[in-house]
Amino acid sequence: MKNTFGNVLTLTVFGESHGEAIGVVIDGISPGIPVSEGSIKQALLKRAPFGKISTARCEKDDFRILSGVYNGHTTGTPLCIVIPNKDVRSEHYEKNKDLLRPGHADYTSLCKYGGFADPRGGGHSSGRITAAICAAGAVIEDALRAKGIKIGTHISRLAGIDDVKFCDTERDIETLNSKRFAVLDDGRAAEMTERIEKAAEKGDSVGGILETAVSGIPAGIGEPFFDSLESMISHAVFSIGGIKGIEFGAGFAVADMLGSQCNDPFRIENGTVYTVTNNNGGINGGISNGMPIVFRCAVKPTPSVSIEQDTVEIAKRENSVISVIGRHDPCIVHRARAVVDAITAFCVADMLCLRYGNNYLAKDIT
Amino acid sequence: MKNTFGNVLTLTVFGESHGEAIGVVIDGISPGIPVSEGSIKQALLKRAPFGKISTARCEKDDFRILSGVYNGHTTGTPLCIVIPNKDVRSEHYEKNKDLLRPGHADYTSLCKYGGFADPRGGGHSSGRITAAICAAGAVIEDALRAKGIKIGTHISRLAGIDDVKFCDTERDIETLNSKRFAVLDDGRAAEMTERIEKAAEKGDSVGGILETAVSGIPAGIGEPFFDSLESMISHAVFSIGGIKGIEFGAGFAVADMLGSQCNDPFRIENGTVYTVTNNNGGINGGISNGMPIVFRCAVKPTPSVSIEQDTVEIAKRENSVISVIGRHDPCIVHRARAVVDAITAFCVADMLCLRYGNNYLAKDIT
């Protein structure tokens, strides 16, 4: 297990889906950052299930800050946030516990943990853990915002329906952060929702693509050879369950471009260098170039489907079939967006603190 | 800068394109691994330019092992390999040194290193550094092979031409490792080469997609939450210059799948669990499931093109144009394949050593 991420600013997660609580420890955080409980609630709400398109499990996500905050500001010492698990029903997991759920971590957990992992609700492999990351991310996102750095993610594609592209990145980010179903063109939301519901009715699930933008990041951030911005962001993003691909800027489309098309021409205006296009997603040689950082991740359809699938009954070592019953999301794309925002915030903040010092996020006090 | 990668088995790179030498230090390596100079030469050859489709710079890549090998075996102490730079011509770089080359790290290096970076040949940002990684990778790939784990990469797509898919993974890997231009269907090689040459004639460049497979990896490897196999592999692969996307298994195609299509059904045969399809690329919940690990990366067209492009003359802070002259590759896809193999070998070996102990790669001696 490796449940800590980051060089200077680190994030440690713990907890199981149906255990007592999940939580997170942020370490290396600058002192003096205002901590808003409202922002944390908002971030948890962005990730929370809602309507018919999500799980019926209803966690109030009442978090508690156990340490690291005093008089409403970070102290500079480890900030621990705990979120108790309350609406826990483990009976479905008990019933099927010997049937490996396809697309899930049941089999790989068994191989890794030798049968000692908590099976209830997927245990530590559950998406539930990401709630803690969102809570923590809210603190960091606020701090970055105070430095002029903003992060936003929209549902670029869901079950075959495309959203429009980012246009005015900074304004779009603001718009997205006020929405629970994050599309730039609200017209697409209904269609996407409909597809989710249709899949859900059939006991099936759908996937999609999230597109994230980070605006306001200064040029010169990133630590190649190995800790390029793409390396750090992809490392973080792939820790989210269900992500199977990531691409920066033009991404896979670069494969079919000529160099003369793919290169982003530099221009200077009023002393500011910028690029005319952004095929490199704001990153050259692993280092930020001052343009918005833009990337997309592919989110697979939730593996929990009630449609019958072939599988193995592992205790008997026999072939069998499974129909996964329980309170599952027919789609997690719209919820995962909050997690991508949070984890991206950590990556970016960590790289900034490495470059400018571990008090950077509250530099006024230096 | 972060030029060390890995948890237990680490890789540290150093060097500049036109400096005295490039090199690598492998640390945490198990003692008793046979070191074959032939394998290292072979790996360097896989990466070396050849024919009209590569740079005219001709480095013999005469490497020297400075430490960590005794009587033909690893000692268990740091293994340092150095490759001197010989065929160095820096005059082109001198001429253009104030013109930011679009798509390159010139501008971002300037922002990060304040003008102190070695500008000749791209300095430490140059693809030249990856030769050292290939040399080191050869040692690890041999050790993995002795454990039944094999890694191979083919050019899945180049300038719009597709290769066929992996079929018999293990055999395909063997085939690929004997080829300098790594396609599964040799018939596609000519067409791809032609496209490279055509672009080169026009002073342009082309990109492509590499597909990598790892066979023989046991189930249970990977360290989620943060060091999932996808996280570690993507972290490593994005350190290679020019990679702009990565996807595992079905990758971005999962976005349009239903859960019932995307899930890989489990079956058991003669006591061995396997999946019927491999949409998850051999990884569930960040942990290997025993199937081949399969991923693809998008490689952008080389940014060095002699076609005139808009740019900025940074010393004068004025707009200008540039035509990048020098000995450049019109395509690096076919060469990058060797680097992806090497760096993947490190990731996999590191995760295995974390799981089974740092003497794993030479377990007979334990």
Add this chain to the structure above:
Amino acid sequence: MKNTFGNVLTLTVFGESHGEAIGVVIDGISPGIPVSEGSIKQALLKRAPFGKISTARCEKDDFRILSGVYNGHTTGTPLCIVIPNKDVRSEHYEKNKDLLRPGHADYTSLCKYGGFADPRGGGHSSGRITAAICAAGAVIEDALRAKGIKIGTHISRLAGIDDVKFCDTERDIETLNSKRFAVLDDGRAAEMTERIEKAAEKGDSVGGILETAVSGIPAGIGEPFFDSLESMISHAVFSIGGIKGIEFGAGFAVADMLGSQCNDPFRIENGTVYTVTNNNGGINGGISNGMPIVFRCAVKPTPSVSIEQDTVEIAKRENSVISVIGRHDPCIVHRARAVVDAITAFCVADMLCLRYGNNYLAKDIT
């Protein structure tokens, strides 16, 4: 801040003396280790204040395991233990908050955290945090014991009174672990206690030396050049507040020895290699040699003394005097012993897991 320690097995601490709770996250822990709440209670009791020789603050240390344990065994996922703070009285700290307490971290915290640190009870700098480490250490100590590795610490010297030396290391360790005031010769306990009480009566405090032994550790453990056993153990031990020195084996006495005296001669008996003396403390070249690892740390007298001392009133930037009032320990030597045991257990377990794999502590399940 750096609140995570370890390579493979990591320990993350959080919390403030008068905050809501303190706690610890153990990550990278092998699955299948039996977790005994009794052992945790016992470890907390070893560290708990008692009698007239300790603080009057009485924390019941009711811990809660939030994650990582299922059916009485570690799951292999992060194990979080939280200990709420209950008997909190902050009024003394409020009164003196602008007077820098000599020997404490008040001034250095101010410089580091810019005034945002929680001042109550020393905040995160308080020895209170070490309760969480003891709780976590109990789990690891049990796991090590199951592998034949035992750790024990005695008060080698306190306020000028010496205990006897280790004699039969393994048996002595057992004896020590059953004592609250850990001396090998109980006759010394009374005298030591008396000196503590005498200092306390005068509003003063006393220091001492702790000696720790680890028996049963196999030869070949340690990761030089930089992660030698001495490096790792000293790193961990110096994180405990109040430790100002550490020495291994003969320690500082080696300075006056001849090589022929200091070297430990090797002998072999029934196929087992051992050394006749143990001046090197069980470590040669940073690696264990199979003999007990033995080290001593110097613990300074508690800096909280009510005797008036010169200091600075920092808000006014004026010289002043302070008499530290509150519920303080006149000596922490006898309590710190539990923390040294716990943190040593982590070091040793981490090095073993690095060598033998991250499932080592529960190897039966591999």
Add this chain to the structure above:
Amino acid sequence: MKNTFGNVLTLTVFGESHGEAIGVVIDGISPGIPVSEGSIKQALLKRAPFGKISTARCEKDDFRILSGVYNGHTTGTPLCIVIPNKDVRSEHYEKNKDLLRPGHADYTSLCKYGGFADPRGGGHSSGRITAAICAAGAVIEDALRAKGIKIGTHISRLAGIDDVKFCDTERDIETLNSKRFAVLDDGRAAEMTERIEKAAEKGDSVGGILETAVSGIPAGIGEPFFDSLESMISHAVFSIGGIKGIEFGAGFAVADMLGSQCNDPFRIENGTVYTVTNNNGGINGGISNGMPIVFRCAVKPTPSVSIEQDTVEIAKRENSVISVIGRHDPCIVHRARAVVDAITAFCVADMLCLRYGNNYLAKDIT
């Protein structure tokens, strides 16, 4: 093996005593630091053997900088320095290779590396490796000096003879750095040298104590809980072979002090806070308080003695005797001083870069 040290600024060492070369990679170094070959030579000279009190092996220590320096300044990319081994005679090692040298790492290496370690001259366990650290340290020490931070070490005690104490720390450091045999009172040098020679004549060796001071370090540096200044410095220092103890400030003497004696009273003068005494060695709660950091390490007598000692002939698994022949130092205390300076410089620089950003050492360019 763990041959990399540091959080932001890292040091990686490689090489064997009788291999082709030893070397070091410094990563995370700020760009724009002037690199003086003269300083590197000077540092190597401080460590070099001389006179009758050292080994007869005479390495010219001709170093080569392979990367990371351009136009006389650091580029910000990895700086590799290589020192070839030239005066190598391995015949003595061949003769005795099955006899475990007491006090050396022969037996522990065998247990760790399974017989694959390079036995010649102690291989990677040899003190020879520290030459590379001194070369690298010279670059960092120069950079720190430009920030007003100076490091110096004197032979506090050697074979029972004491040097005087630090008096005017900053001036004393300057004096020490100009001496090959680093004592504050030159009168003691002759006596110490005589004792070394006397031991050498008898085929024996002597040990001693080094005392190091760091002046000019700002208050607020250090990263507790785990990366306290004491933790980081001790971690680094214990990686040097032969160090068996370290103590900060009053060190082990704190054990016998009362709190009212041990506490360093704060005073303020012209707006500057300082302490009247320095029993805490410039560190409170793991963080620098602005006073000089002062620590002492115990260096054991060189284990290579020609006096006959009991040992084991490991291949035969039989008891035997050994007389270690070869070109050995009868004392390494006076040479180790250069290594302690170098490695302390790294620790301090790393902590400063963590606090103020990775360009701190050349902050003018930010």
